[in-house]
Each structure stands twice: as structure tokens, then as C-alpha cells.
Amino acid sequence: MSKPILEPGVLTGQKLFEVLQYAQENDFAFPAVNVIGSNTINAAIQAAKEAKSIIMIQFSNGGAHFNAGKFLDNSMQKAAIAGAVAGANHVRAMAKAYGVPVILHTDHAARKLLPWIDGLLDANEAYYAMHGEPLFSSHMLDLSAEDLDENIQTCKNYLERMAKSELLLEIELGVTGGEEDGVDNTGISNDKLYTQPEHVLMAYDALKEIGNFTIAASFGNVHGVYKPGNVHLNPIILKNSQEHIRKVHNLDKLQPVNFVFHGGSGSTPEEIKEAVSYGVIKMNIDTDTQWAFTSAVKQFMDDKDAYLHSQIGNPEGEDKPNKKYYDPRGWMHQGEKNFSKRLVQAFKDLNSENQFAYFYDK
């Protein structure tokens, strides 16, 4: 079978849905990387170009605020809205410039962050009125800390609005452990870390007729990286959930739900492969790419230490200028390159490398 041919730019609506279905049916998933500004955005797009695939680029609320500059006051989520919209426009411009297809998303939004999502939905609707597609591909609501009925009801209300501008909704059932973006779930009780198949069915029933959605189900996954042996993944929960829905609704489709794997950093290739085989089409990566960026910068600083103590004077002479060593473009690019390299590895782990042809290769 020939590979699907993709145009550069942001995938939305029906095209996005078809790509996710294709990934699920062919047992691969996309890395979804958290970005915080143009450096990490460009590095993420470059990784997709190397892997000849599609990259999912996402802003957390903190990442969106950071992109606006931490100087800017975030009352009423104004800075995080402005930062995410500016980032989305940068992604759209660079996806075209690099010739890469991108899925553009926002990460965890608990109830207190709904004003952020509301602002982004306004931006999507304005963009939709002008271009016939939303600015973003999708958004996530994470109401997993709440009562299940409230979680699902709020998601349903949001999807009703989002479907009108062809946006996809990612929801969360059960809690991802660990700590991320200032939300600390390290002390959560064990039963909350494992989603029940009945709960997945409830969400499926509530959302199926309204619009496109994905489900981040918990199977023991945690944000962050911990010592081996401290995390017990149970991906069979995903398989059981698919089977439960299939049985109740008497479906032919093997995997009715597209799942999302949060807390992918630090997982083994075997664990990733198993989760993908049960219908995972997106795996989030943040902690490992943070480390990739920072460790490369540290390496540069260590290697060039003797050139970084003053503007003039180094081991080659006391009048030698150090400008080329302290110019931030030099050391930042080391971070960008290693960030990108780590992502190319994620494409391999998720089996999404070389699954597509780009239109200009025809």
C-alpha cells in the first residue's frame, strides 16, 4: 500500500480525524511535545521533517504564558491566551516554511483554567470565520480530579461548542500521577491511577454523537521520570476498555476509541509498543525533551567554560574576544539540536517514522 501524501501546515477537522484513524489502524502513534517558544517549536518541526512524519505540538498553560513572556500579567488568563495564539501563528508559519504537517494542541486544562480555553475558543471561532478551519487542531480538558459525571458533562458541553468549528477534544479519565506544570498528583490514591472500562464507555456514549474526541486514560502512567521499578504500567486497561465498548454496542470496529498516553517520558519501548497496539495514537513527551535541551546547553557551557568568564580574554590570549561563545544563538542551538534528536527517537519508539510521504516528494 502506498503511503498517504501530506501537505505542510496544521491538520484540522476531517483531515485530522482521518490521520488519527490511519495511525490507529496501522499501529503507530505520534509524539506530542510540549513547547515553550520559537526555539522548541522549530526544533519539533525539524524532528518531524527528519522522521518524515507528523508532529503534535502542544502548549501547556504555563508554556503558553512563558511564550508571552513571564513579565506579562496573567490575570483572566490574558497572557496565556495571547501566548498560545502567538505560538499557534508561529507554528502555522513555520510548518509551511519547513514543509511539515503539524497537529496543534493545548495540554491539561483543569476547571480553573477553563477561562484560558474559553479565550482560545474565541480565537478559533474568529479564525474559522475567516479561513474555514480552526486556529488549533484540538484542545484538552482535564477534569479528572472531579466527580466522573461532572467531568463528562462539562466535556460534553465544551465539545458541543468545539464541534461547530471542527475542533477535536481530548479528555482525561482517571488521574495521571506525578507532577507537571505546577499540578502535583504525587500523593494521589492508587485506584484513581487506573481508569475503569465502564468509565471509558460512559465518556464514549456521551461524546460519540457530538464530535471528535480522544481519551487520556490512566493505566498507572505518571508525569516526570522516576527510578525504574517505581512506575507500574498496566496498558491492558486500554484493551479491556476497547473490548467493553465493542461488546456493549456490538461493534465491528476493533478499537472504537483513540487513546492518549500521558507521562510517556521514561517508558520502555516494550511498554510503549503495547499501549500503541491497544489504540494509543498520541504520546506526550515533555520531561525527556526538557532534559535533552538543558543537558546539551550544560555540555556546551562546560566545554567552553574557559571562554565564558569575561567578554575578552581566554586561553588563546588575554585580548581574544569571546563573543562567538556567549552569543545565545550558539548555545541555544545546541539545545535545539538535542531536543530535535530526542524527538526523532520518539517517532521511532512510536513506529510513526516514515509512515507518510510529503507532497513535494511526489
Ligand SMILES: [Zn+2]
Ligand atoms: Zn499530561
